[in-house]
Amino acid sequence: MKARAFSYVRSETLADAYAAFAQAGDASYISGGQSLVPALALRLQAPELLVDLGAVAEMHGVTLDGDMLRIGGLTRHAQMLTEPLIARHAPLLAQAAPHVAHPAIRNRGTLGGSVALADPASEFPAMMLAMDARMEIFGAAGTRLVPADAYFQDLYQTALEPGEILVALHVPSVGPRHRWAFDELTRRRGDYAMVGAGLQGLFEEDGRIEHIRIAFFSVAATPVRVKSVEAALAGRKIDAALIAHVQGLIDAELDPAEDEHLPPAMRLHLARVLLGRLLQTVSSPT
Amino acid sequence: MSAPVPLALTVNGVEVARAVAPRTTLADFLRLDLELTGTHTGCEMGACGACLVMMDGVPVHSCLVLAVQAEGAVIETVEGLSERGAIAELQQAFHQRNALQCGFCTPGVLVNAHALLEHGGVPTREDIRDALSGNYCRCTGYEAIVDAIETTARLRAGAEGQP
Numbered sequence: 001m002k003a004r005a006f007s008y009v010r011s012e013t014l015a016d017a018y019a020a021f022a023q024a025g026d027a028s029y030i031s032g033g034q035s036l037v038p039a040l041a042l043r044l045q046a047p048e049l050l051v052d053l054g055a056v057a058e059m060h061g062v063t064l065d066g067d068m069l070r071i072g073g074l075t076r077h078a079q080m081l082t083e084p085l086i087a088r089h090a091p092l093l094a095q096a097a098p099h100v101a102h103p104a105i106r107n108r109g110t111l112g113g114s115v116a117l118a119d120p121a122s123e124f125p126a127m128m129l130a131m132d133a134r135m136e137i138f139g140a141a142g143t144r145l146v147p148a149d150a151y152f153q154d155l156y157q158t159a160l161e162p163g164e165i166l167v168a169l170h171v172p173s174v175g176p177r178h179r180w181a182f183d184e185l186t187r188r189r190g191d192y193a194m195v196g197a198g199l200q201g202l203f204e205e206d207g208r209i210e211h212i213r214i215a216f217f218s219v220a221a222t223p224v225r226v227k228s229v230e231a232a233l234a235g236r237k238i239d240a241a242l243i244a245h246v247q248g249l250i251d252a253e254l255d256p257a258e259d260e261h262l263p264p265a266m267r268l269h270l271a272r273v274l275l276g277r278l279l280q281t282v283s284s285p286t
Numbered sequence: 287m288s289a290p291v292p293l294a295l296t297v298n299g300v301e302v303a304r305a306v307a308p309r310t311t312l313a314d315f316l317r318l319d320l321e322l323t324g325t326h327t328g329c330e331m332g333a334c335g336a337c338l339v340m341m342d343g344v345p346v347h348s349c350l351v352l353a354v355q356a357e358g359a360v361i362e363t364v365e366g367l368s369e370r371g372a373i374a375e376l377q378q379a380f381h382q383r384n385a386l387q388c389g390f391c392t393p394g395v396l397v398n399a400h401a402l403l404e405h406g407g408v409p410t411r412e413d414i415r416d417a418l419s420g421n422y423c424r425c426t427g428y429e430a431i432v433d434a435i436e437t438t439a440r441l442r443a444g445a446e447g448q449p
Contacts, residue, residue, distance in 0.1 A: 002314075005307065005308075006288055007289070008354050037332075037351070041311075041330050052354070101420070103398075104335065104338055104344075105332060107341075
């Protein structure tokens with residue numbers, strides 16, 4: 001339960017961090033360390049060099065630029081609950097945050113670290129999909145923005161190339177016609193969810209859905225949208241019949257893996273229940 | 287490679303400067319280098335909560351922080367909280383309510399309870415349980431711990447209410 005020895009460097013710029021990583025060959029970045037440090041202790045990972053991103057200025061802070069909220073990658077989970085700009089412009093993150101691990105973990109864990117790791121059972125990566133966020137990535141060719149739909153690729157695999165850094169998350173601000181909801185089903189408080197989901201949609205004045213994005217987690221190798229459900233909801237007003245109809249689409253959308261603790265049929269059942277609850281929640285204004 | 291890194295931080299009000307191996311966790315640094323063994327290491331992977339310390343004013347798992355990451359930080363361990371009397375009422379209440387048996391988890395529980403009560407007011411029992419959701423206790427069944435924290439919160443609220 002002790003990490004293998006490694007070297008350590010604290011970089012103050014993205015370029016320095018990128019160069020240090022490239023030079024080492026076998027390196028890992030560390031931000032909050034709440035997933036990485038246990039992985040080091042268990043020797044699931046044993047890099048030769050740890051590059052600490054904690055002092056990189058561009059990765060700190062939350063700012064609003066027009067309709068886009070930029071959340072620095074080093075923003076801690078606990079700040080999702082205290083940062084006024086997040087409460088106002090990206091409320092789905094504030095709603096998800098109490099479900100992420102335990103309070104002391106949330107004091108250290110970072111949003112960028114969570115989305116860079118892309119654990120398929122984690123809350124925040126799925127919320128990036130639901131909110132249609134863009135990932136600000138620093139690499140050899142400078143900085144680029146990758147939409148969430150193109151970012152999550154496979155189990156722990158994202159659009160991040162080796163050595164690239166997830167600098168910030170860009171989240172479209174919600175307006176008065178947006179509604180959103182988050183929930184998850186866990187065996188114990190703070191545990192990984194058996195099934196979880198978040199949704200965010202734009203609603204007409206009369207309550208009809210203009211468009212909606214629904215992202216599930218803990219159901220596949222990556223967080224996933226249920227696009228046939230989203231399409232079936234577009235232009236419609238939520239009622240019991242519509243909820244029952246889209247619940248019926250879940251089985252064709254999700255294909256959970258075999259799991260000795262949770263058979264696929266039960267996971268699908270839980271996903272249908274969760275979808276129903278979330279749609280019920282947004283059937284009246286948030 | 288993996289050469290010791292200079293580290294300067296404040297622990298229980300005292301400025302400390304040492305060289306540490308990068309792989310050293312804050313928990314091991316406190317226990318082995320500073321001999322502050324009140325901070326306990328149980329699971330060493332962030333599950334049990336025995337190693338909680340205050341870092342820049344909030345509770346963190348010291349087993350999930352590398353000592354080198356604490357450069358410039360202000361750390362307070364259960365020893366520091368105890369010595370300056372910050373948790374005297376909590377300690378008294380834990381004693382009275384039998385909120386510990388073997389005591390292994392108690393330092394982490396006290397640090398978390400201290401952080402919760404610093405918000406002021408009287409938290410609900412559900413709030414207390416939520417705050418302690420990352421602390422394992424294998425002896426008490428938690429009920430007495432929640433009692434002790436609730437008792438302390440009421441005591442403090444009552445004391446503040448007096449003229």
